Amino acid sequence: MSEESTSTLWTVVGKAEEFAEDLGSCIEMGGEQIAIFKLSDGEWYATQNMCPHEKKMVLSRGLTGDANGEPKITCPLHKRSFSLNTGECITDNETSCLKTYPVKEEDGKVLIQFG
Structure with missing residues (x-):
């Protein structure tokens, strides 16, 4: 999904088998919650x-789906899709954008670029 960056290292956040398909998981990195x-x-x-609408930490519990070929997450509280x-x-x-992070699976591990 994302290419290697020379300025930010990839960090292992878990085994791929620990993440359920079509559902979100939440981890903490650098004091931030990441879905x-x-x-x-x-x-x-x-x-x-965090959903930017009312600053609730809920997106990892949202519904995944597709909007005209675009993968999306829908907030479980406010029904806004991103x-x-x-x-x-x-x-x-009117709603702010979400911060996104490069993520990939490699050798059965999930890695994120954070920073």
Whole structure:
């Protein structure tokens, strides 16, 4: 999904088998909560866990899906949907974007670029 960066190292955050397909998981890195998603097509995504609408840490419990070919996460509380690729809110032009993180699976491990 993301290419190696020379400025930020990849950090192992768990074994791939520990992450359920089409559901979110939450980890903490650097004092931030990060939601990680493994979709049924094998793609991995990582975003901030906080929904920007009312600052609730709930996105890892949201519903994954597809909006016209764009993978998305929908907040379980406010029903706003965000692109897992860009973090852009795709249901409301007034809501801030999500921060996204490069994530990949390598040798059975999940790695994130954080920083």
